[in-house]
Amino acid sequence: MKILLIAGGWSSEREVSLNGGRGMAEALRARGHSVTFFDLLTDFGQLLDQARQHDFALINLHGAPGEDGLVQALLERVGCPYQGSGPAGSFLALHKAAAKQVFRHAGLPTADWEFLPAPPPQDWQPRLSYPLFVKSNTGGSSLRLGRARNRAELDAVLAEIFAAGEEALIESELSGREVTCGILGEEALPPVLIEPVAGDFFDYESKYARGGAREICPAPLSPELTAQVQKLALAAHRALGLTGYSRADFIVGKDQSLTLLEVNTLPGMTATSLVPQEAQVIGLDFGQLLERLMELGLQRHKG
Template sequence: MKILLIAGGWSTERDVSLAGARGMESALRERGHDVTFFDLRDDFDRLLETARAHDFCLINLHGAPGEDGLVQAMLEQAGCPYQGSGPAGSFLALNKAAAKQIFRMAGLPTADWEFLPVPPPDGWEPRLPWPLFVKSNTGGSSLRLGRAADRRELDALLAEIFAAGDSALLEPQLTGREVTCGVLGDQALPPILIEPAAGDFFDYTSKYAKGGAREICPAPLPREVLDEAGRLALAAHRALGLAGYSRTDFILSPEGRLTLLEVNTLPGMTPTSLVPQEAAVLGMDFGALLERLMELGLERHRARTTAR
């Protein structure tokens, strides 16, 4: 198959995207596919015409553009199938404040939050208890993420987020361990337990530094917790209107309760990334996983075009 592999872009996660896409390119070529590596930052103005000349697009972008649905919307204009979710679901999942409203409306367990679209006015005080977790509302890879124990730490984190042109999301600190669970098609994958080697939360260093975290798959957790993680991951996937695959992140409390953090519509895609690890437990190697994503994308494309 003639595949356009879209990577790079211009978000803060550009380097992660490029590194992962090179591994995808190698796996696809080994399985006999004709792959065109396409750096979105350098070739954005040629995206539509290039997509029309290919059978399928694999998107390996993190942050915006990519996870915001822009590229997906353009590919639909070009009539080119792609893996994963469409524009609307992608956009909703990327915006943490919007996604949390959907989770709450669907009865899914998510922490209380406070959304700050702009820097707060003088005299403002957070309504949530200290300590707080402070997040970039549309960022990923745990960039611009931190814990604030007091107002000085909070102001420093907010200044960094607003200086980058993003909005901020505040949540109370949740005590527990990090668990993640992928969805492939209509099936929940085996969850992973994540144990950062340093610190007590899964930050950028833990994700990408060698030895930054232990990722134990399948997670050594009680069966009822594993089943609940799969149920909630599928429920979040469906509530956002996602397709193909996703990955949902949780905090597991000491009492065994799962709280949903966020859903990723373009999760990391290297042979050792979280979703490929989960698929490998089911006997699916990296190349086979990529081809399964392509099959699901083609099915969605056929259904969408038939319905017109």
């Protein structure tokens, strides 16, 4: 198949996207596909022309553009099939405050939050109690993410987010273990337990530094808790109107309660990323997983 592999872009996660895209291209070529590596940053103006010349577009972008649905909307204009979710579901999932409204409306457990689209007035006070987690509302890879135990720490993290031209989301801190669960088609994959080595939570360093975290798949959870994680991951996928695949992140409390953090529509895609690890457990190697994503994308396009 003639594949347009779209990577790079201009978000803060550009390098993560490029590195993953190179590995994807190598795996696809090893399986006999013709791959054009397309850097969205340098070649954006040629996207539609290139899409018309390929059988399928495989998107490996993180943040915006990519997870915001822009590239998907453009590809649809020229009838080029692609993997994963369409523009609407992609944007809802990327916008954390919007996604949390969808989760709450669907009866899914998510932490209380406060959305700050712009710097608040000087007399503003958070309505949630410290300690707080503060993150970019549309960011990923745990960039511009921090814990605030007091107002000075809160102001410092908010200043970094607003200086980058982004919106902020504040949540109550949740204690417990982080578990993530992928969806492939309409099947929930075996969850992964994430144990940061260098810090207290899964920050950028934990995600991408060698040895920064232990990722245990299948997660050592009871069969009952595993089933509940998978059920909620699929429910979140459906609530957002997603297709193809996604990955939902959770906190497992000491009482074995589950709280949904967010859903990623274009999860990391290297051979050792979380969703590929889960797929490996059910017998799909990295190349086979990529081909399964393309198969699902073609089915969606035809439907």
